[in-house]
Amino acid sequence: MKNTYVILIDWGSTNLRAWLCDPKGKIYEQISTGQGIAQIEQQDIPGVMDAIVNNWSHYYQGLPVRLLMSGMIGSERGLGNAPYLTCPLAMERLHPVRSIISTEHRQVHIIPGICSEDEDNYNVIRGEETQLIGAWRKTGARFYVMPGTHSKWAEVGGGVIRRFHTAITGELYQLLMQHSLIGKGLPPQCQDWEAFKQGVTRGLADRRLLGSLFEVRAGYLLHQMPREGVGDYLSGLLIGNEIQQLSALYPLAAGEVVTVIAGDNLARRYCAALDLAAIPCRPLDGEEAVLIGMRSFIDELA
Template sequence: MAEEYIAVDWGSTHLRAWHIRSGEFVNTLALPCGVTRMGQDTAEEIFQRHLAPWRGKDAIPVVMAGMIGSESGWLPVPYLPCPATLEAPGEQRCAVAKGVWIVPGLKSARHGVYNVMRGEETQLLGAYELAPASCYVMPGTHCKWVPVAERQVAGFDTVMTGELHHLLLTHSLVGQSLPAQKEDEQAFHRGLETGLEAPSVLPRLFETRAAWLLGALARESVSDYLSGLLIGAEVAAQSAQLRPESVVVVGSEALVARYLKAFSLAGITASACDGERAFVRGIGRIMDAGK
């Protein structure tokens, strides 16, 4: 195992970093300065201010993944084409400074269908080390569904469930004039049932507005109902298409729990893997391979 290194998950909105020595966290950092929130600073300036001091006089190595490798980041790092091994992105990381690398993302082009990912490829490598499976579901703003066979990724799907939920709730008639939303487990479960039964979700969206207009759905419960509806539809549609033998959901505890409920209700066995732990393990695997 690599003795000492810094792992950096630098996404669109947030920068997270872990200084690791002998498998233990020495320092951690979480800042709301992703590549879309850097203001007048460059990525290199933010790196020098917040991360370079961790390197010390020995300039310990740094491996970064995520949108930091996009055109909005430090340096555009080309996507690697699928099929690709889980290890390929780490093996082809790009140097941006001495001892500082960015991991490339993956791209998929199958039958006229195109997809890209940045950051998830590193998390995926770590998740496979922690919890081997035939399919990984990585929820978030843009949820990734990634089948894995013999340590290879042939392609993957992206479902914009998180972003669609936000847009519907804040910029559409579905969420117009609603009060502050409250947690409602029953509304979420009801939405899950509807989404799983009717994954062609478009007609269900206006019905959500009609339900609260007519008093059949509490106005403060629309967010949870809509979350269940969209997640249920996603799980139903993607599971029917991919028919995975084993599923691991990778991400934050709260969001993973929602997807696990959807899989359970659909009669599909799925397990959880912490997203942060998977990412750090992925960077560690890349460091080990590079020694």
């Protein structure tokens, strides 16, 4: 099947991104949908895959096609047969696993996740490992931050993923804004960059986050904060506190920078927050990183 088309799928909890490529990784088509694993029923996964394959069938016209997937599709909530490999992990030991739903004309492979089983750091990654491989191949850097629902910090050295930690920054933000008194009754939020930076400054210095979270609500009730800027202040507070806690675990040597792997909005926020913390950083587009990572596995597919 070496000369057939390849469909790369980054299938996370919230979104799905797919690219149709030739065997050398040249992209012909791409799509992005909100059909993340947490947004659809498990029994609907094969149908979503069928729709993607059929949408591009005029390219391969009945020839076999290979699918390479990463992210939550490999979890119990997805297809459930991609294991976790334990850190420290040499990238050369990370190989796609053939899925049980493969057929003669549709080979399906999933990139495994990685885990940490240290007593002080039980942790898992699904999807970010592919971004991390792509980012390391592009930059060769040592430290990476991958913001999102669950923000990941990782160290790579000599092609070995040495360790990583997670902060539930994005998920906590959504919970507080949508399901707590902090966000209840607020007007539509406006971008307030000054409020964001004020939140970051507070978060970087904060040693009592639980109390500071309630002060967000008290602040606008007492007219010390514009209600339209609460979201950006809260975002800054959480990101700043994440950086305060996790940057201590990943100290930079002279001349090193942290690579922030994200889309434009999150990259801008994290780079601004890292700048306020006097931590050198550079952004790397998350889609570029995941594509570099996934393309590196194409030659391994059967």
